[in-house]
Amino acid sequence: MAQNNYLVEMKDIYKWFSGVCALNGVDFNVGYAEIVGLLGDNGAGKSTLIKILSGYHPPDSGKIFFEGKEQHFSSPREVRSLGIETIYQEAAMVHKMSIMRNIFMGRERGKVDMGFAKYLDIEQMERESMEALEDVNLRLRSPHAIVDELSGGQRQGVAIARAMYFKSKLVILDEPTNNLSVKESEKVLNFIKELKNQGISSIFISHNLYHVYPVVDRVVILSHGEKVGDFQKEETSLEEVTELMVKP
Amino acid sequence: MSQTLNKLKRIFLLREISSFIMLFVVIMVFFAISPLFLSRQNVGVVLEIIPELGIVAIGITMLMISGEFDLSVGSVFAFTPIMMVLMINWGMHPILGITTALVMALGIGALNGFITLTFGIPSFITTLGGMMIWRGAVLLITGGWPPFFPPEINTHIIVGRIGIFRTSIFWYAAITIIIWFILERTDFGNWVFATGGNRVAARAMGIETNRVKLFNFMLCSMLAGFTGIIQAFRLRATIPSMGGGLEMEAIAATVIGGTALMGGVGTVIGTLVGSFLIRVIDNGLVMARAPSYWFRVFIGIATISAVILNTYVRERAKKMRC
Numbered sequence: 001m002a003q004n005n006y007l008v009e010m011k012d013i014y015k016w017f018s019g020v021c022a023l024n025g026v027d028f029n030v031g032y033a034e035i036v037g038l039l040g041d042n043g044a045g046k047s048t049l050i051k052i053l054s055g056y057h058p059p060d061s062g063k064i065f066f067e068g069k070e071q072h073f074s075s076p077r078e079v080r081s082l083g084i085e086t087i088y089q090e091a092a093m094v095h096k097m098s099i100m101r102n103i104f105m106g107r108e109r110g111k112v113d114m115g116f117a118k119y120l121d122i123e124q125m126e127r128e129s130m131e132a133l134e135d136v137n138l139r140l141r142s143p144h145a146i147v148d149e150l151s152g153g154q155r156q157g158v159a160i161a162r163a164m165y166f167k168s169k170l171v172i173l174d175e176p177t178n179n180l181s182v183k184e185s186e187k188v189l190n191f192i193k194e195l196k197n198q199g200i201s202s203i204f205i206s207h208n209l210y211h212v213y214p215v216v217d218r219v220v221i222l223s224h225g226e227k228v229g230d231f232q233k234e235e236t237s238l239e240e241v242t243e244l245m246v247k248p
Numbered sequence: 249m250s251q252t253l254n255k256l257k258r259i260f261l262l263r264e265i266s267s268f269i270m271l272f273v274v275i276m277v278f279f280a281i282s283p284l285f286l287s288r289q290n291v292g293v294v295l296e297i298i299p300e301l302g303i304v305a306i307g308i309t310m311l312m313i314s315g316e317f318d319l320s321v322g323s324v325f326a327f328t329p330i331m332m333v334l335m336i337n338w339g340m341h342p343i344l345g346i347t348t349a350l351v352m353a354l355g356i357g358a359l360n361g362f363i364t365l366t367f368g369i370p371s372f373i374t375t376l377g378g379m380m381i382w383r384g385a386v387l388l389i390t391g392g393w394p395p396f397f398p399p400e401i402n403t404h405i406i407v408g409r410i411g412i413f414r415t416s417i418f419w420y421a422a423i424t425i426i427i428w429f430i431l432e433r434t435d436f437g438n439w440v441f442a443t444g445g446n447r448v449a450a451r452a453m454g455i456e457t458n459r460v461k462l463f464n465f466m467l468c469s470m471l472a473g474f475t476g477i478i479q480a481f482r483l484r485a486t487i488p489s490m491g492g493g494l495e496m497e498a499i500a501a502t503v504i505g506g507t508a509l510m511g512g513v514g515t516v517i518g519t520l521v522g523s524f525l526i527r528v529i530d531n532g533l534v535m536a537r538a539p540s541y542w543f544r545v546f547i548g549i550a551t552i553s554a555v556i557l558n559t560y561v562r563e564r565a566k567k568m569r570c
Contacts, residue, residue, distance in 0.1 A: 077454045091452055094445035096512045097438075105442050106453035108435035117434035149566075 006065070007032050007170060007201050008053070008084075013062035015048050022048040023059075024225040030170060030201050035192060037212035038205045039245055040222035046205050049222070050172055053203075054086040055079035067169075083169035085162075089178060092159040093147045100129040100143035103162045132165035133158070135198075136191050153184030160191040164198060171195055171202045177211040189215045209241055221245055260565035263506030264518035266557035270504075270550065271525045278532035285535045292412030294531050296482070299420035302523035303475040304494060305501040306427050307468035309519040312502055313431070314457075314464045315444035315511030316371040320360060320378030321472035321498060325491030327382045328353045328473030329480035330390060336398045346477060353473025354466050356382065361465030365458050371465075379495065390488045403481035416478045423471070428516040440464065444511025500547060501526050504554040525550060 008030040015023040023045050030036050040046045051057045053064070055073040064071050066082055073079050076086075093102050100122075109125050110118025129143035138157040140150070147155060156176050163171045173192065177185040192215050195202050206212045212219065219236070221229035221244045229236075229244045259265060278285045304321050311318050332349035336342050360378055364371040408415045431437040442450035443457040450457050472491075480486045503509065504525055505518025529546050 076452060080452075080454060086452065088448075088452070091446065091448040094442045094449050094512065096445045096508075097441055101438055101441065105438060105450065106455045108438055110435060114434075117430065117436040120433050120435060120438070122433075 006030060007034075007067060009063075009065040010049070010053065011063045011065070013049065013052060013064075014060045015052065015057065016060055017048075022225050023052075025062075026222070026225070026227050028053075028220060028227070030203060031217075032201060033196055033199045034201050034218065035196055035216045036201075036203050037209075037216035037219040038203055038222070039207065039209060039212060039219055039241065041207055041245060044222040045225040046207075046222055047174075048225075050086065050174065050203070050205060053079075054084060054172060083167065084172065085166075085168040085170070086172040086174065087156070087159045087163065087176065088174045089176075093155055095148040096146065098144045098146055099133075099140065099150075099158055100125050102147055102158065103129050103132060103143075103165070107166065128165070132161040135164055136161045136194050138191075151184060152180045153187045156180075156188045157191050160188075160195065164195060164200060168200060171200060172205070173202060174205050175207075176204070177206065177208070185211060209238065209245065213238060213241075223247065257565050260561050263513070263515050263558070263562075264521055266561050267504050267506065267518055267521040267525060267554050270554055270557070271521055271528065274525060274528055274532065274550075278528070278535060281532075282535045282537075285532060288412055290531070290535065294527055295412070295417050296414050297531075298523060298527045299416040300475055300479045300482075301494070301497055301501060301527060302420050302520060303423055303478070304472050305498040305505075305519045305523045306423060306516060307471035308495075308498045309502045309505070309507050309514055309516060310427060310431065310440065311461075311464040311468040312499075312507050312509070313444045313511055313514040314440045314461050315447065316361075316364065316461055316465065317375055317499075318357075318360060318371065318378075318465065318468045318472075319375040319495045320356065320382055321468065322491040322494035323379050323382035323386065324353050324356055324469050324472040325476035325479070325494055326386045326486070326488060327356070327476070329476045329490075330386055330395060330486045330488065332477060333395050333397055333480070333486050334389070336401065337396060342398075342401050349477070350470055350473055354470045356473075357466035357469025358462065360469065361462040364465070365461060383492075386488050392488055394485055394487050397480075397485050399484075401481070403484070406478055407481045414482065416482065419478070424516060424520055431516055436460070436463075441512060444513075446512070497526055497547070500551045504551055506558055522554070525554075 006029045010026065010028040013023050013026045026045065026049060028049060038046050052059050055076040055078060058073070064073065094105065104125050108118060109121045111121040112119040126143045133140055136157055138154065138161060140154065147158065150158070160171065176188050180188065192202055192204060204212050204216060216233060218232050219229065219241055220227060221241060223245070229241065284290060304325065308318060308321065328349045331352055332345045335348055336345040356378065360371065360374050364374045406416060406419065431440060439450065439455045439460045442455055443460045447457050476491060479490060501522035502514070502519050504522035505515065505520070507514030507518060526547055529550060530543050533542050533546065534540065
């Protein structure tokens, strides 16, 4: 069993949706402290693969190993408890809530457990929120600022800070640079580099090669439900990857 | 200078602020029209009727923040005390009668939640149906006549007099504080906001949004039932039409207080102020000797202006530079 080389190993994954083959025997691996860019045009199977990995769908066949152990994910919750955190664009944050309440959503710190609910330790959550944000070099005035008032890049930053603070092992980012300005995208890329510095692996999903390329260690290209490329960055070139992505 | 401005900005950003301002203005206007408005007796009268709207509105607030509605509260408000009275008349011990009736209210809430969540239909529809069903049940059971109110019931703990007050105001205060605490200071409160604010995100973070909603449906219904008992005790009668239109008043109070119709946003304090505003207008119009039909007109105006004011004040405050 040589599974120790990889944090995640997905082997020969098949998935059909009402007769349509979304994934046709895909192998997908992520190493430790590795940034993998998952590329492909719309409908290539990226989302399906990620939804399987984050526990939303079971695969129709194929095996998933996490830290060398075979897994049969039954819910997103279970996947999350293993340390896999998925950051979907609009689904990561509750926009009308404060940064602090978002960071601790579902994992609130309590002073007293009253049985039916926990009495929140607000001071501690304030302190820890600021710590978490500092870990990704995100400077925000107050943990009580409402997420709605942040920029898109800052929101991604908060989501990444949360994943990092709660010791995730793998962070999956779904199109994190979509709809962001160049400057903001730059910030998000820095957050992702920071994850790597902390030894956390990440999967960066995008259909825009130019966003992914500067930060990734490896690129995996999907097309029509099949893996058509898997390269270390130094082994390939932008041209080669682009060609694979657009090839019919 | 910038510090005072900052403080001012934070005050204007509060959701409750416009309803506070409106309440203050309305009180001052009625006081100017009739100085008796703020007399000891009249304040007592207002405080006597406020809990019968306020407690229902608090339940609605919790439920609405988590993203659901309950239009059946007015019918549950009648159904619960009438079942209680009937059961006591059949020879049940009053305490047991009250408890059983409250459990029934809780059950109606559970049913609202179960149907809404299982079939994935809007709670607006479920509880609109519920509103008609339970009102219909009340009319069927009573034949449209008020049932005999057993004189042996001791109503003191619920509505007994203490000076100008009735004990119901203390129940109201206690329930307000408890619900405020749950919403603002516990993890469950955080789940309520998250569930109403972004259900997908809340679920992704491991919050069981259906359980949160079900709890709130049950809480809302039980509070409506309890409030019905308060009114029945105060009047020492149960009238089959009691609580008619209450659901709309409770939603108005909640919305005036800054709770968002779509969920995710709201405060208990705002709803408290909204309930006061509605009952103060109600009473003030009587004191000003205006025909009572004006009441509905004014509540309508107050609801719309409060929401406009709310949006406008917050937008302006956000733009304030400090």
